[in-house]
Amino acid sequence: MQAAADGVVVGAMVGLAALGLTLVWAVERFPNIAQGDTLTLAAYLTFGLSVGAQLPIVPAAVLAVGGTTLAVQAAYQTAFRPLRTSPRVTLLVASIGVALVIRAIVSLVWGTRLQSYDLPVRRAISLGLFHVSLVDIVILVTVLGLVGAVYWILYRSRAGIEMRAVADVPDLARVTGIDTRRVLRFTWLLSGFVTAVAGVLLGAKIGLTPLLGWNLLLAAFAATVLGSVGHPLGAIAGGFVLGLAMELSTVFISPTFKEAIAFVILAAVLLFRPRGLLAGR
Protein backbone atom coordinates (compact mmCIF):
# COMPACT_ATOMS: atom_id res chain seq x y z
CA MET A 1 0.00 0.00 0.00
CA GLN A 2 2.79 2.37 0.90
CA ALA A 3 4.41 1.65 -2.47
CA ALA A 4 1.15 2.53 -4.21
CA ALA A 5 0.91 5.82 -2.29
CA ASP A 6 4.52 6.65 -3.19
CA GLY A 7 3.73 5.70 -6.77
CA VAL A 8 0.91 8.22 -6.93
CA VAL A 9 3.17 11.03 -5.66
CA VAL A 10 6.08 10.09 -7.96
CA GLY A 11 3.57 9.69 -10.78
CA ALA A 12 2.24 13.18 -10.19
CA MET A 13 5.72 14.63 -10.63
CA VAL A 14 6.55 12.48 -13.65
CA GLY A 15 3.22 13.58 -15.10
CA LEU A 16 4.00 17.25 -14.54
CA ALA A 17 7.43 16.87 -16.14
CA ALA A 18 5.75 15.05 -19.04
CA LEU A 19 3.19 17.83 -19.35
CA GLY A 20 5.94 20.39 -19.88
CA LEU A 21 7.57 18.05 -22.38
CA THR A 22 4.44 17.23 -24.35
CA LEU A 23 3.52 20.90 -24.95
CA VAL A 24 6.83 21.73 -26.63
CA TRP A 25 6.99 18.36 -28.40
CA ALA A 26 3.57 18.88 -29.99
CA VAL A 27 4.23 22.42 -31.20
CA GLU A 28 7.97 22.35 -31.94
CA ARG A 29 8.04 18.67 -32.91
CA PHE A 30 11.08 17.52 -30.99
CA PRO A 31 11.60 15.93 -27.55
CA ASN A 32 13.40 18.53 -25.46
CA ILE A 33 16.35 16.79 -23.82
CA ALA A 34 16.91 19.89 -21.66
CA GLN A 35 13.63 19.21 -19.86
CA GLY A 36 15.33 17.17 -17.14
CA ASP A 37 17.95 19.79 -16.39
CA THR A 38 15.29 22.51 -16.35
CA LEU A 39 13.68 20.65 -13.45
CA THR A 40 17.06 20.61 -11.73
CA LEU A 41 17.52 24.34 -12.28
CA ALA A 42 14.16 25.16 -10.67
CA ALA A 43 14.99 23.02 -7.65
CA TYR A 44 18.41 24.63 -7.18
CA LEU A 45 17.06 28.16 -7.59
CA THR A 46 14.58 27.42 -4.80
CA PHE A 47 17.43 26.05 -2.72
CA GLY A 48 19.62 29.06 -3.44
CA LEU A 49 16.90 31.56 -2.57
CA SER A 50 15.65 29.81 0.57
CA VAL A 51 18.82 28.37 2.10
CA GLY A 52 21.33 30.74 0.50
CA ALA A 53 19.41 34.05 0.52
CA GLN A 54 17.37 33.11 3.62
CA LEU A 55 13.98 33.78 2.08
CA PRO A 56 10.97 31.86 3.43
CA ILE A 57 10.29 28.78 1.33
CA VAL A 58 7.09 29.95 -0.39
CA PRO A 59 8.39 33.24 -1.85
CA ALA A 60 11.63 31.46 -2.71
CA ALA A 61 9.68 28.84 -4.64
CA VAL A 62 7.62 31.49 -6.44
CA LEU A 63 10.73 33.44 -7.43
CA ALA A 64 12.44 30.22 -8.56
CA VAL A 65 9.48 29.33 -10.77
CA GLY A 66 9.59 32.81 -12.29
CA GLY A 67 13.35 32.65 -12.79
CA THR A 68 13.22 29.22 -14.41
CA THR A 69 10.39 30.23 -16.72
CA LEU A 70 12.49 33.20 -17.85
CA ALA A 71 15.55 30.97 -18.29
CA VAL A 72 13.56 28.58 -20.50
CA GLN A 73 12.32 31.52 -22.53
CA ALA A 74 15.91 32.76 -22.89
CA ALA A 75 17.02 29.30 -24.01
CA TYR A 76 14.23 29.29 -26.57
CA GLN A 77 15.17 32.71 -27.93
CA THR A 78 18.91 32.04 -28.14
CA ALA A 79 19.21 28.30 -28.85
CA PHE A 80 16.01 27.10 -30.49
CA ARG A 81 14.43 30.05 -32.31
CA PRO A 82 17.40 30.51 -34.70
CA LEU A 83 16.80 26.89 -35.78
CA ARG A 84 13.14 27.34 -36.66
CA THR A 85 13.68 26.51 -40.33
CA SER A 86 16.20 23.69 -39.71
CA PRO A 87 15.46 19.96 -39.61
CA ARG A 88 13.96 18.94 -36.29
CA VAL A 89 16.91 16.73 -35.31
CA THR A 90 19.12 19.82 -35.09
CA LEU A 91 16.77 21.17 -32.41
CA LEU A 92 17.09 17.87 -30.61
CA VAL A 93 20.88 18.09 -30.68
CA ALA A 94 20.80 21.74 -29.62
CA SER A 95 18.60 20.74 -26.68
CA ILE A 96 21.35 18.34 -25.55
CA GLY A 97 23.63 21.36 -25.60
CA VAL A 98 21.19 23.38 -23.50
CA ALA A 99 20.90 20.47 -21.06
CA LEU A 100 24.68 20.27 -20.60
CA VAL A 101 25.00 24.05 -20.21
CA ILE A 102 22.33 24.14 -17.48
CA ARG A 103 23.87 21.17 -15.68
CA ALA A 104 27.35 22.68 -15.80
CA ILE A 105 26.13 26.02 -14.45
CA VAL A 106 24.13 24.37 -11.65
CA SER A 107 27.15 22.26 -10.65
CA LEU A 108 29.53 25.22 -10.78
CA VAL A 109 27.30 27.44 -8.66
CA TRP A 110 25.98 24.95 -6.11
CA GLY A 111 28.45 22.05 -6.22
CA THR A 112 27.68 18.42 -6.84
CA ARG A 113 26.97 17.04 -3.37
CA LEU A 114 23.50 16.09 -2.18
CA GLN A 115 21.57 18.98 -0.63
CA SER A 116 18.01 19.67 0.48
CA TYR A 117 15.65 22.55 1.18
CA ASP A 118 15.37 23.64 4.77
CA LEU A 119 11.80 22.48 5.27
CA PRO A 120 10.24 22.45 8.74
CA VAL A 121 10.06 18.84 9.88
CA ARG A 122 6.50 17.63 10.13
CA ARG A 123 5.41 14.20 11.11
CA ALA A 124 3.84 12.17 8.31
CA ILE A 125 0.08 11.93 8.52
CA SER A 126 -1.09 8.35 8.89
CA LEU A 127 -4.16 7.33 6.94
CA GLY A 128 -4.58 3.77 8.13
CA LEU A 129 -2.96 1.67 5.41
CA PHE A 130 -0.36 4.21 4.42
CA HIS A 131 0.97 7.59 5.46
CA VAL A 132 1.61 10.78 3.55
CA SER A 133 3.67 13.86 4.31
CA LEU A 134 2.66 17.48 3.89
CA VAL A 135 4.96 17.69 0.85
CA ASP A 136 3.04 14.83 -0.78
CA ILE A 137 -0.27 16.62 -0.29
CA VAL A 138 1.12 19.89 -1.66
CA ILE A 139 2.43 17.99 -4.69
CA LEU A 140 -0.88 16.30 -5.45
CA VAL A 141 -2.95 19.46 -5.03
CA THR A 142 -0.57 21.53 -7.17
CA VAL A 143 -0.44 18.94 -9.92
CA LEU A 144 -4.21 18.57 -10.14
CA GLY A 145 -4.66 22.35 -10.13
CA LEU A 146 -2.02 22.88 -12.82
CA VAL A 147 -3.40 20.18 -15.07
CA GLY A 148 -6.84 21.73 -14.83
CA ALA A 149 -5.40 25.13 -15.69
CA VAL A 150 -3.37 23.83 -18.65
CA TYR A 151 -6.37 21.90 -19.93
CA TRP A 152 -8.51 25.03 -19.72
CA ILE A 153 -5.87 27.09 -21.53
CA LEU A 154 -5.47 24.53 -24.33
CA TYR A 155 -9.15 23.85 -24.98
CA ARG A 156 -10.97 27.00 -23.88
CA SER A 157 -8.71 30.02 -24.34
CA ARG A 158 -7.79 31.64 -27.62
CA ALA A 159 -4.03 31.23 -27.01
CA GLY A 160 -4.48 27.51 -26.42
CA ILE A 161 -6.65 26.97 -29.46
CA GLU A 162 -4.02 28.75 -31.58
CA MET A 163 -1.38 26.53 -30.01
CA ARG A 164 -3.23 23.39 -30.96
CA ALA A 165 -3.75 24.73 -34.46
CA VAL A 166 -0.01 25.30 -34.89
CA ALA A 167 0.67 21.84 -33.45
CA ASP A 168 -1.72 20.28 -35.97
CA VAL A 169 -0.75 21.96 -39.23
CA PRO A 170 1.69 24.88 -38.87
CA ASP A 171 1.28 26.20 -42.41
CA LEU A 172 -2.49 26.14 -42.27
CA ALA A 173 -2.35 27.96 -38.94
CA ARG A 174 -0.14 30.66 -40.45
CA VAL A 175 -2.43 31.06 -43.46
CA THR A 176 -5.43 31.63 -41.22
CA GLY A 177 -3.63 34.57 -39.64
CA ILE A 178 -2.27 33.03 -36.48
CA ASP A 179 0.92 34.72 -35.31
CA THR A 180 3.07 31.57 -35.02
CA ARG A 181 5.90 33.49 -33.44
CA ARG A 182 3.67 34.55 -30.55
CA VAL A 183 2.29 31.04 -30.25
CA LEU A 184 5.79 29.56 -29.96
CA ARG A 185 6.75 32.15 -27.36
CA PHE A 186 3.63 31.30 -25.38
CA THR A 187 4.24 27.55 -25.71
CA TRP A 188 7.73 27.87 -24.24
CA LEU A 189 6.40 30.14 -21.46
CA LEU A 190 3.71 27.65 -20.50
CA SER A 191 6.05 24.66 -20.76
CA GLY A 192 8.74 26.46 -18.79
CA PHE A 193 6.27 27.39 -16.07
CA VAL A 194 4.90 23.86 -15.69
CA THR A 195 8.41 22.38 -15.71
CA ALA A 196 9.60 24.91 -13.13
CA VAL A 197 6.78 24.01 -10.74
CA ALA A 198 7.55 20.32 -11.25
CA GLY A 199 11.22 20.99 -10.49
CA VAL A 200 10.52 22.85 -7.24
CA LEU A 201 8.29 19.98 -6.05
CA LEU A 202 10.80 17.37 -7.16
CA GLY A 203 13.52 19.06 -5.12
CA ALA A 204 11.25 19.03 -2.05
CA LYS A 205 10.42 15.35 -2.46
CA ILE A 206 13.78 13.84 -3.46
CA GLY A 207 16.53 16.30 -2.50
CA LEU A 208 19.00 17.97 -4.82
CA THR A 209 21.79 16.67 -6.99
CA PRO A 210 22.82 18.01 -10.41
CA LEU A 211 21.35 14.84 -11.96
CA LEU A 212 17.97 15.24 -10.20
CA GLY A 213 15.96 16.01 -13.32
CA TRP A 214 18.08 14.01 -15.76
CA ASN A 215 17.23 10.87 -13.79
CA LEU A 216 13.52 11.57 -14.22
CA LEU A 217 13.83 12.24 -17.96
CA LEU A 218 13.39 8.67 -19.15
CA ALA A 219 10.19 8.24 -17.13
CA ALA A 220 8.90 11.59 -18.43
CA PHE A 221 9.58 10.53 -22.03
CA ALA A 222 7.81 7.22 -21.46
CA ALA A 223 4.81 8.98 -19.86
CA THR A 224 4.61 11.48 -22.73
CA VAL A 225 4.62 8.79 -25.41
CA LEU A 226 2.23 6.58 -23.44
CA GLY A 227 -0.26 9.43 -23.10
CA SER A 228 0.19 10.55 -26.75
CA VAL A 229 2.33 13.56 -27.60
CA GLY A 230 0.33 16.78 -27.27
CA HIS A 231 -2.29 15.46 -24.89
CA PRO A 232 -2.11 17.19 -21.48
CA LEU A 233 -4.36 14.66 -19.73
CA GLY A 234 -2.47 11.82 -21.41
CA ALA A 235 0.81 13.13 -20.04
CA ILE A 236 -0.56 13.18 -16.48
CA ALA A 237 -2.23 9.78 -16.84
CA GLY A 238 0.99 8.42 -18.32
CA GLY A 239 2.87 9.91 -15.38
CA PHE A 240 0.64 8.12 -12.88
CA VAL A 241 1.04 4.81 -14.74
CA LEU A 242 4.82 5.23 -14.77
CA GLY A 243 4.99 6.31 -11.13
CA LEU A 244 2.84 3.41 -9.96
CA ALA A 245 4.68 0.85 -12.11
CA MET A 246 8.08 2.07 -10.94
CA GLU A 247 7.19 2.19 -7.23
CA LEU A 248 5.21 -1.06 -7.21
CA SER A 249 8.12 -2.80 -8.95
CA THR A 250 10.24 -2.08 -5.88
CA VAL A 251 8.09 -4.55 -3.95
CA PHE A 252 9.35 -7.35 -6.19
CA ILE A 253 12.75 -6.28 -7.49
CA SER A 254 15.55 -4.01 -6.37
CA PRO A 255 14.71 -0.26 -6.56
CA THR A 256 17.83 0.27 -8.68
CA PHE A 257 15.93 -1.18 -11.63
CA LYS A 258 13.15 1.45 -11.54
CA GLU A 259 14.50 3.14 -14.66
CA ALA A 260 14.56 -0.19 -16.46
CA ILE A 261 10.80 -0.44 -15.82
CA ALA A 262 10.35 2.95 -17.48
CA PHE A 263 12.37 1.72 -20.45
CA VAL A 264 10.31 -1.45 -20.76
CA ILE A 265 7.08 0.58 -20.74
CA LEU A 266 8.49 2.97 -23.35
CA ALA A 267 9.53 0.08 -25.60
CA ALA A 268 6.18 -1.67 -25.18
CA VAL A 269 4.23 1.47 -26.10
CA LEU A 270 6.38 2.04 -29.18
CA LEU A 271 5.93 -1.58 -30.18
CA PHE A 272 2.18 -1.90 -29.74
CA ARG A 273 0.72 1.58 -29.81
CA PRO A 274 3.38 4.03 -30.99
CA ARG A 275 1.06 7.02 -31.05
CA GLY A 276 0.06 6.50 -27.44
CA LEU A 277 -3.17 5.56 -25.76
CA LEU A 278 -5.04 8.77 -26.53
CA ALA A 279 -4.09 9.13 -30.20
CA GLY A 280 -6.92 10.13 -32.45
CA ARG A 281 -9.14 11.46 -29.70
Added chain:
Amino acid sequence: MAPYLASLLLFGGIYAMLALGLNLQWGHTGLVNLGFVAFFALGAYSAALLTLNGVPLLVAAVIAVVIAGLVAYPLGRLTLRLQDDYLAIVTFGFAEVVRILLLNTRWVGGADGLTGIPQLFGPLAADVRPFIQLGAVLMVVALVLVLARRLTESPYGRVLRAIRDSAEAARSLGKETEGYKVVALVLGSALAGLAGAIYAHYIGYVSPDQFDPSLTFLIFTGIVIGGSSHWGAAVGTLVFIAAMEATRFLGDVGLPISQSDFAQLRLLVIGLLLIVLMQRKREGLWPYRHRERVRVTRDAAA
Protein backbone atom coordinates in the same frame (compact mmCIF):
# COMPACT_ATOMS: atom_id res chain seq x y z
CA MET B 1 58.57 8.51 -23.71
CA ALA B 2 58.08 6.32 -26.77
CA PRO B 3 55.73 3.83 -25.05
CA TYR B 4 53.75 6.80 -23.69
CA LEU B 5 53.41 8.21 -27.19
CA ALA B 6 52.39 4.78 -28.51
CA SER B 7 49.71 4.56 -25.85
CA LEU B 8 48.36 8.03 -26.75
CA LEU B 9 48.20 7.06 -30.41
CA LEU B 10 46.47 3.81 -29.55
CA PHE B 11 43.77 5.59 -27.59
CA GLY B 12 43.51 7.93 -30.55
CA GLY B 13 42.84 4.93 -32.77
CA ILE B 14 40.06 3.71 -30.47
CA TYR B 15 38.41 7.15 -30.38
CA ALA B 16 38.76 7.38 -34.16
CA MET B 17 36.85 4.11 -34.52
CA LEU B 18 34.11 5.41 -32.23
CA ALA B 19 33.97 8.61 -34.27
CA LEU B 20 33.66 6.68 -37.55
CA GLY B 21 30.84 4.59 -36.09
CA LEU B 22 28.84 7.52 -34.78
CA ASN B 23 29.54 9.46 -37.97
CA LEU B 24 27.93 6.70 -40.01
CA GLN B 25 24.80 7.18 -37.91
CA TRP B 26 24.66 10.96 -37.46
CA GLY B 27 26.91 12.37 -40.17
CA HIS B 28 25.67 10.21 -43.01
CA THR B 29 22.19 9.14 -42.03
CA GLY B 30 21.10 11.82 -39.56
CA LEU B 31 20.31 9.36 -36.75
CA VAL B 32 20.63 10.61 -33.18
CA ASN B 33 22.01 7.77 -31.06
CA LEU B 34 22.15 9.15 -27.52
CA GLY B 35 23.25 5.80 -26.14
CA PHE B 36 26.32 5.29 -28.30
CA VAL B 37 28.55 4.73 -25.27
CA ALA B 38 26.39 1.73 -24.27
CA PHE B 39 27.43 -0.14 -27.43
CA PHE B 40 31.07 0.66 -26.66
CA ALA B 41 30.50 -0.76 -23.17
CA LEU B 42 28.71 -3.85 -24.47
CA GLY B 43 31.62 -4.59 -26.81
CA ALA B 44 34.16 -4.13 -24.03
CA TYR B 45 32.27 -6.23 -21.48
CA SER B 46 31.34 -9.08 -23.83
CA ALA B 47 34.86 -9.42 -25.19
CA ALA B 48 36.32 -9.24 -21.69
CA LEU B 49 33.95 -11.86 -20.29
CA LEU B 50 34.78 -14.19 -23.18
CA THR B 51 38.55 -13.93 -22.96
CA LEU B 52 38.43 -14.21 -19.16
CA ASN B 53 36.73 -17.56 -19.77
CA GLY B 54 39.41 -18.76 -22.13
CA VAL B 55 37.97 -17.80 -25.51
CA PRO B 56 40.72 -16.69 -27.94
CA LEU B 57 40.88 -12.92 -28.30
CA LEU B 58 40.12 -12.81 -32.01
CA VAL B 59 36.98 -14.93 -31.61
CA ALA B 60 35.93 -12.84 -28.60
CA ALA B 61 36.34 -9.62 -30.58
CA VAL B 62 34.21 -10.94 -33.43
CA ILE B 63 31.48 -12.05 -31.02
CA ALA B 64 31.60 -8.65 -29.25
CA VAL B 65 31.11 -6.88 -32.58
CA VAL B 66 28.19 -9.13 -33.43
CA ILE B 67 26.58 -8.61 -30.03
CA ALA B 68 26.83 -4.82 -30.21
CA GLY B 69 25.32 -4.89 -33.70
CA LEU B 70 22.59 -7.37 -32.83
CA VAL B 71 21.48 -5.37 -29.81
CA ALA B 72 21.13 -2.27 -31.98
CA TYR B 73 18.87 -4.12 -34.41
CA PRO B 74 15.67 -4.33 -32.32
CA LEU B 75 16.15 -0.73 -31.12
CA GLY B 76 16.26 0.38 -34.75
CA ARG B 77 13.33 -1.78 -35.80
CA LEU B 78 11.32 -0.48 -32.88
CA THR B 79 11.86 3.21 -33.55
CA LEU B 80 12.91 3.93 -37.10
CA ARG B 81 9.52 3.26 -38.62
CA LEU B 82 8.36 6.17 -36.43
CA GLN B 83 9.69 9.72 -36.34
CA ASP B 84 13.42 10.20 -35.85
CA ASP B 85 12.96 11.52 -32.32
CA TYR B 86 12.04 8.14 -30.96
CA LEU B 87 15.44 6.64 -31.70
CA ALA B 88 17.04 9.36 -29.57
CA ILE B 89 14.76 8.64 -26.61
CA VAL B 90 15.00 4.88 -26.84
CA THR B 91 18.78 4.85 -27.16
CA PHE B 92 18.98 7.28 -24.25
CA GLY B 93 16.85 4.89 -22.17
CA PHE B 94 18.79 1.88 -23.40
CA ALA B 95 22.08 3.41 -22.29
CA GLU B 96 20.64 4.12 -18.83
CA VAL B 97 19.45 0.54 -18.55
CA VAL B 98 22.83 -0.85 -19.64
CA ARG B 99 24.57 1.40 -17.11
CA ILE B 100 22.28 0.24 -14.29
CA LEU B 101 22.63 -3.41 -15.25
CA LEU B 102 26.42 -3.21 -15.37
CA LEU B 103 26.48 -1.47 -11.99
CA ASN B 104 24.20 -3.99 -10.33
CA THR B 105 24.98 -7.36 -11.88
CA ARG B 106 27.36 -9.41 -9.76
CA TRP B 107 28.81 -11.65 -12.49
CA VAL B 108 30.02 -8.66 -14.51
CA GLY B 109 31.68 -7.23 -11.43
CA GLY B 110 29.14 -4.54 -10.43
CA ALA B 111 30.70 -1.15 -9.67
CA ASP B 112 34.17 -2.71 -9.52
CA GLY B 113 33.97 -4.07 -13.04
CA LEU B 114 36.22 -6.78 -14.44
CA THR B 115 39.97 -6.92 -13.96
CA GLY B 116 42.81 -9.08 -15.22
CA ILE B 117 41.59 -9.04 -18.81
CA PRO B 118 44.30 -10.60 -21.04
CA GLN B 119 46.41 -8.08 -22.91
CA LEU B 120 46.55 -7.81 -26.68
CA PHE B 121 49.68 -9.75 -27.65
CA GLY B 122 50.18 -10.61 -24.00
CA PRO B 123 52.92 -13.24 -24.61
CA LEU B 124 55.23 -10.68 -26.22
CA ALA B 125 58.00 -9.03 -24.20
CA ALA B 126 56.90 -5.84 -22.42
CA ASP B 127 59.37 -3.61 -24.27
CA VAL B 128 58.12 -4.35 -27.79
CA ARG B 129 54.49 -5.05 -26.94
CA PRO B 130 53.20 -1.42 -26.98
CA PHE B 131 54.47 -0.92 -30.52
CA ILE B 132 53.08 -4.18 -31.87
CA GLN B 133 49.76 -3.36 -30.21
CA LEU B 134 49.79 0.10 -31.74
CA GLY B 135 50.63 -1.29 -35.17
CA ALA B 136 47.79 -3.80 -34.99
CA VAL B 137 45.25 -1.22 -33.81
CA LEU B 138 46.27 1.28 -36.45
CA MET B 139 45.89 -1.44 -39.08
CA VAL B 140 42.37 -2.15 -37.83
CA VAL B 141 41.58 1.57 -37.94
CA ALA B 142 42.91 1.80 -41.49
CA LEU B 143 40.82 -1.20 -42.48
CA VAL B 144 37.71 0.35 -40.90
CA LEU B 145 38.44 3.59 -42.71
CA VAL B 146 38.72 1.81 -46.06
CA LEU B 147 35.54 -0.16 -45.47
CA ALA B 148 33.66 2.94 -44.31
CA ARG B 149 34.75 4.76 -47.43
CA ARG B 150 33.73 1.85 -49.66
CA LEU B 151 30.35 1.88 -47.99
CA THR B 152 29.70 5.60 -48.24
CA GLU B 153 30.96 5.81 -51.83
CA SER B 154 28.61 3.05 -52.86
CA PRO B 155 25.05 3.62 -54.07
CA TYR B 156 24.08 2.47 -50.60
CA GLY B 157 25.93 5.41 -49.04
CA ARG B 158 24.23 7.82 -51.39
CA VAL B 159 20.85 6.57 -50.23
CA LEU B 160 21.91 7.13 -46.60
CA ARG B 161 22.73 10.77 -47.30
CA ALA B 162 19.55 11.17 -49.29
CA ILE B 163 17.65 9.95 -46.24
CA ARG B 164 19.54 12.38 -44.03
CA ASP B 165 18.76 15.31 -46.30
CA SER B 166 15.14 14.37 -46.94
CA ALA B 167 13.60 11.08 -45.94
CA GLU B 168 10.46 12.05 -47.85
CA ALA B 169 12.34 12.51 -51.09
CA ALA B 170 14.21 9.23 -50.65
CA ARG B 171 10.95 7.44 -50.00
CA SER B 172 9.32 8.98 -53.04
CA LEU B 173 12.16 7.53 -55.12
CA GLY B 174 11.09 4.12 -53.95
CA LYS B 175 13.82 3.65 -51.34
CA GLU B 176 12.74 1.65 -48.34
CA THR B 177 14.26 4.13 -45.90
CA GLU B 178 13.63 2.24 -42.67
CA GLY B 179 15.81 -0.71 -43.67
CA TYR B 180 18.67 1.58 -44.70
CA LYS B 181 18.51 3.43 -41.41
CA VAL B 182 18.48 0.21 -39.39
CA VAL B 183 21.59 -1.05 -41.20
CA ALA B 184 23.40 2.25 -40.56
CA LEU B 185 22.48 1.99 -36.88
CA VAL B 186 23.63 -1.63 -36.66
CA LEU B 187 26.94 -1.04 -38.47
CA GLY B 188 27.79 2.05 -36.42
CA SER B 189 26.99 0.24 -33.18
CA ALA B 190 29.00 -2.83 -34.23
CA LEU B 191 31.95 -0.51 -34.81
CA ALA B 192 31.52 0.82 -31.27
CA GLY B 193 31.56 -2.81 -30.13
CA LEU B 194 34.84 -3.39 -31.94
CA ALA B 195 36.34 -0.30 -30.33
CA GLY B 196 35.14 -1.61 -26.97
CA ALA B 197 36.73 -5.03 -27.47
CA ILE B 198 40.08 -3.46 -28.31
CA TYR B 199 39.82 -0.97 -25.45
CA ALA B 200 39.12 -3.69 -22.87
CA HIS B 201 42.11 -5.76 -23.99
CA TYR B 202 44.39 -2.81 -24.04
CA ILE B 203 43.83 -1.30 -20.61
CA GLY B 204 43.08 -4.69 -19.05
CA TYR B 205 40.05 -3.77 -16.90
CA VAL B 206 36.52 -2.47 -17.46
CA SER B 207 34.20 -0.75 -15.00
CA PRO B 208 30.93 1.16 -15.41
CA ASP B 209 32.47 4.58 -14.79
CA GLN B 210 34.67 4.25 -17.88
CA PHE B 211 31.48 4.40 -19.95
CA ASP B 212 30.00 7.66 -18.70
CA PRO B 213 27.14 9.03 -20.85
CA SER B 214 29.14 12.24 -21.36
CA LEU B 215 31.49 10.27 -23.64
CA THR B 216 28.68 10.03 -26.20
CA PHE B 217 28.29 13.82 -26.19
CA LEU B 218 32.05 14.32 -26.36
CA ILE B 219 32.32 12.21 -29.53
CA PHE B 220 29.13 13.71 -30.90
CA THR B 221 30.59 17.20 -30.56
CA GLY B 222 33.86 16.02 -32.10
CA ILE B 223 32.23 14.66 -35.24
CA VAL B 224 29.97 17.67 -35.58
CA ILE B 225 33.04 19.93 -35.47
CA GLY B 226 34.94 17.75 -37.93
CA GLY B 227 32.13 17.21 -40.38
CA SER B 228 30.71 14.09 -41.96
CA SER B 229 33.75 13.07 -44.04
CA HIS B 230 35.53 10.13 -42.44
CA TRP B 231 38.78 12.01 -41.91
CA GLY B 232 36.89 15.07 -40.73
CA ALA B 233 34.96 13.08 -38.14
CA ALA B 234 38.01 11.19 -36.90
CA VAL B 235 40.36 14.18 -36.78
CA GLY B 236 37.68 16.47 -35.35
CA THR B 237 37.03 14.00 -32.54
CA LEU B 238 40.73 13.45 -31.81
CA VAL B 239 41.55 17.15 -31.73
CA PHE B 240 38.52 17.94 -29.62
CA ILE B 241 39.19 15.16 -27.12
CA ALA B 242 42.86 16.12 -26.97
CA ALA B 243 41.89 19.73 -26.27
CA MET B 244 39.49 18.65 -23.54
CA GLU B 245 42.08 16.35 -21.99
CA ALA B 246 44.67 19.12 -22.10
CA THR B 247 42.51 21.17 -19.72
CA ARG B 248 43.37 18.59 -17.06
CA PHE B 249 46.86 20.04 -17.01
CA LEU B 250 45.68 23.66 -16.74
CA GLY B 251 45.33 23.21 -12.98
CA ASP B 252 49.06 22.47 -12.81
CA VAL B 253 50.07 25.81 -14.32
CA GLY B 254 48.47 27.62 -11.43
CA LEU B 255 44.96 28.49 -12.51
CA PRO B 256 42.89 28.65 -9.33
CA ILE B 257 40.21 26.22 -10.53
CA SER B 258 39.61 22.78 -9.02
CA GLN B 259 39.60 19.57 -11.07
CA SER B 260 35.85 19.03 -10.53
CA ASP B 261 35.14 22.57 -11.71
CA PHE B 262 37.17 21.80 -14.82
CA ALA B 263 34.94 18.80 -15.45
CA GLN B 264 31.93 21.12 -15.30
CA LEU B 265 33.60 23.71 -17.51
CA ARG B 266 34.29 20.99 -20.10
CA LEU B 267 30.60 20.10 -20.02
CA LEU B 268 29.74 23.78 -20.47
CA VAL B 269 32.01 24.02 -23.51
CA ILE B 270 30.52 20.88 -25.06
CA GLY B 271 27.00 22.22 -24.52
CA LEU B 272 27.73 25.65 -25.95
CA LEU B 273 29.56 24.14 -28.93
CA LEU B 274 26.62 21.87 -29.75
CA ILE B 275 24.21 24.83 -29.75
CA VAL B 276 26.46 27.11 -31.78
CA LEU B 277 27.43 24.38 -34.28
CA MET B 278 23.80 23.46 -34.90
CA GLN B 279 23.06 27.10 -35.68
CA ARG B 280 26.17 28.09 -37.61
CA LYS B 281 28.09 25.14 -38.99
CA ARG B 282 25.92 22.07 -38.99
CA GLU B 283 27.94 20.44 -41.76
CA GLY B 284 31.20 20.84 -39.81
CA LEU B 285 34.61 21.85 -41.11
CA TRP B 286 35.05 18.95 -43.53
CA PRO B 287 31.65 17.81 -44.78
CA TYR B 288 31.50 14.65 -46.82
CA ARG B 289 31.82 15.20 -50.56
CA HIS B 290 30.92 12.38 -52.85
CA ARG B 291 33.85 11.86 -55.21
CA GLU B 292 32.79 12.27 -58.78
CA ARG B 293 33.92 9.32 -60.87
CA VAL B 294 35.09 11.60 -63.65
CA ARG B 295 36.88 8.93 -65.59
CA VAL B 296 33.94 6.59 -65.63
CA THR B 297 31.53 9.22 -66.88
CA ARG B 298 33.98 10.32 -69.57
CA ASP B 299 34.28 6.74 -70.73
CA ALA B 300 30.55 6.42 -70.72
CA ALA B 301 30.20 9.57 -72.76
CA ALA B 302 32.74 8.44 -75.32
